Amino acid sequence: MIALSAAMTPLGAIASAAFIPTLARRVGASRLAIGCAVAIALVVAVIGAVHSVTLWFPARLALGVALNGLFVVGEAWITQRADPTKRGRIVGVYASVFALAFALGPLVLVVTGAHSDIPFVVICIASLVSAGILSCIWRTAPTMAAENKKRRGSLMPFPLLALAVACFALFDQITLSLFPVYGVTAGWSEAAMAVAVSVLNAGSIALQYLIGWFSDRSSRRLAMLLCAGLTTAGAAALPYVVSTNVLWPLLFVWGAVAYGVKTLSLIEMGDRLSGEKLIAGTAGLSLMRGVGGTGGGLLAGVAMDHLGPAGLPVTIGMTFLVLTAAGLASARRVVLERNSP
Secondary structure, three states, X not given: OHHHHHHHHHHHHHXXXXXXXXXXXHHOHHHHHHHHHHHHHHHHHHHHHOOOHHHHHXXXXXXXXXXXXXXXXXXXXXXXXXOOOOHHHHHHHHHHHHHHHHHHHHHHHHHHOOOOOHHHHHHHHHHHHHHHHHHHOHHHOOOOOOOOHHHOOOOOOOHHHHHHHHHXXXXXXXXXXXXXXXXXXXXXXXXXXXXXXXXXXXXXXXXXXXXXXXXXXXXXXXXXXXXXXXXXXXXXXXXXXXXXXXXXHHHHHHHHHHHHHHHHHHHHHHHHOOHHHHHHHHHHHHHHHHHHXXXXXXXXXXXXXXXXXXXXXXXXXXXXXXXXXXXXXXXXXXXXXXXXX
């Protein structure tokens, strides 16, 4: 029951992706984001106040919808408002703060205890504060121009970016849920593996600005290819270093470049789209994040059942190898189109 209840939040996020652009068009992007922030506070308050697993099912489903609405509009908002010449660095800062917030969440539970109401209060306050901030800057939200149906945005305008986000989500889910098991089989303690996951997160937090800066100075696709290729190389190297101290710097860089493909997808989406089409495209990325995260643990679990611990790096390596190959094919196609008469 607990596992099914927990699954309701990502299910709500996946199910809501398709209609978020329509809601944004009908009520306005800023109103939707503000409403979602307030809804998060209300739903979290209900979950904290009513200790009923039955009620938690619809509540967590609603929480997934509200979170996804806020994230989709918020990411489109940040990306569109960023100076094109500095978009990589600005979105990189956002990505670092986003990763930091997720890393700090469990620490609140460590400090307050799992049975305290303080985490619920913290989330409610943070959500209402964000709603207040958004209310002050609502005029800067993505504009939702009246467009006919044929010109409205697609959820998947750029398949390579959708694939990149799905690959990151798979990596994220696998490393969070199964990497500690992989490390223990290699001889590390459970405490050491908890530190290992923290090192992965630290890389994600620390290096997104640098990845964004590199994409501003070179090109988005080159940065994407490098991140995808390095993630593939990290997976290939993992079995050879997992029992050594080389594991720690590898994890730091590995976490950064894997998260980097998601950051770069958001940056490129902002380069190529705006307004309703940007919100639709960002919703599509959110959908692929849910799909990749949901399927990642299952896929790696099956691989580990058949291949043993090696199934984890094989799953990640093959996934990012596909992304690298797709990126190279896309780059080749662009070059051929430019050189064609």
